[in-house]
Amino acid sequence: MSKDPRVEAALNHWAPRFVANGIPLTDFQEVTASIERWEDWCSAWADRGAIHEEMGRQALDAGYGLSAGEHLTTAGVCYHFAKFLFVNDVEQMRATHMRAVECRNLALPHLLPPGERVEIPYEGKSLYGILRKPADIADPPVVILAMGLDSSKEEMGAYERLFLERGLATCTFDGPGQGEGEYDFGIRHDYEVPVGAVVDFLEGRSDVDAGRAGLWGVSLGGYYAPRAAAYEKRIKACIGLSGPYDWGAVWDSLPDLTRNAFTVRSHAANEEEARDLAKKLSLNGVAPEITCPIYIVTGKLDRLISYTDAERLAAEVSGPVELLVIEDGNHVANNRAYRYRLQTADWMADQLHAAG
Structure with a gap:
């Protein structure tokens, strides 16, 4: 069979x-x-x-x-x-x-190091995250990890470790339409709103330096993170992994599994309503607002999101940019993780002046 x-x-x-x-x-x-x-x-x-x-x-x-x-x-x-x-x-x-x-x-x-489940006030309810801090470093900078369409904070330990080892705290959170957030909140295109709520929360902590906050996003989070960095200026550096430039433009080529998940997680009544929302997830006119340093990663063998989306984003941002195109990389280049995971963690540590 x-x-x-x-x-x-x-x-x-x-x-x-x-x-x-x-x-x-x-x-x-x-x-x-x-x-x-x-x-x-x-x-x-x-x-x-x-x-x-x-x-x-x-x-x-x-x-x-x-x-x-x-x-x-x-x-x-x-x-x-x-x-x-x-x-x-x-x-x-x-x-x-x-x-x-x-x-x-x-x-x-x-x-090692331990983690803390955190509750982030958001639109009268809460988003949930995991905060981890590197050992023996006072007031470390912090990297906010933004999920994609089908990832959640429970999957992110391998990424957290790389930042923690370099003296960076991590705040991995489920945003609207993601993980624990998908039940109360539908997907939204203006991801600077939930990211702003996370930064507000971190500013209220005495054990991390929210004045040195970076943002990391994977897959659809590779759209969310640049979008948020464009308008949430408290973000000092951004990493985007295999994100779409224009989600609506690739909608018809996406797997049925992906379109169905987006429809459900956007709380849309049907696929047409989901398609209309997908069209709003675009960096057209947004990319020039990105002024913080950004590191963009893509794989040339990505069959979900073309590497040309990353090239377009890199060409349009207004701040310093690093673009890594992995010739034999698939979606998020997870088949060549050693080509970018350590490198992006080093870069973020440099941008946020980590002590690790």
Whole structure:
């Protein structure tokens, strides 16, 4: 039996991301080999997540905090990938997502350095994030990590580590239409609004230097971060990974999984309404407002967002720009993570004058 085209699409576009962001290779191979129908995607990944969760809870009970943190983080990543595009069954998706959140929250006190779940006031309710600070550094600069369409804060440990090792605090948050934020708030094009709320929150903290705040965004977050940096001038440096220049312009070429997820997470009544919102997610006329330093990464083999979008953004910004085009990189170049992850972390540390 041939695999469901939706399963094939998920693997063709995102396979390297799973392993680069914390899924053990054998888990990836075994779970994906077992799935024929998209309807079985969420439960198959949740079953694997449960194995790691059980080991994490056993380690907690035995007093092995470091091991518990690692097992529970892996469980959270498994549960995240169970739900990442599973919008065809929102009830199942949300229940699995809550398991990801629970496991990551249980892991946070046992990480090196530890993490703190934070609640960020936003439009009368809250957005949720994870704040981590490098050890033995007072008032570190802070990098705000912005998610894409199908990522969430529970997936971001691999990226957080790179900044933390370089003396930068991290504030990874789920914005509108993302992770925990997707249930109360739909996607919005003016992402400077939620980013502004995060900076406001950080300015109220005494343990990070919000005057040295950077912003990082991945995939659709590679649109959100530059957009926010254009208008939220408290952002001192920005990294954009494989973001679209104009989401509406690529709408018809996107996988069905992606369009469906955008429709659900934008709280649109139908795909036409979602398409209308997608047209607002454009950097046309916005890019020249970006005056802070920006580092843009793209892969020439990206089949979701053409590398030419990154080239156009780089040509139009008004501030200092670094453009890295990875010749054999796929979407977010996760198949060549070593070509940009360390380099962008070093760059951000330089821009924010980190002490690490």
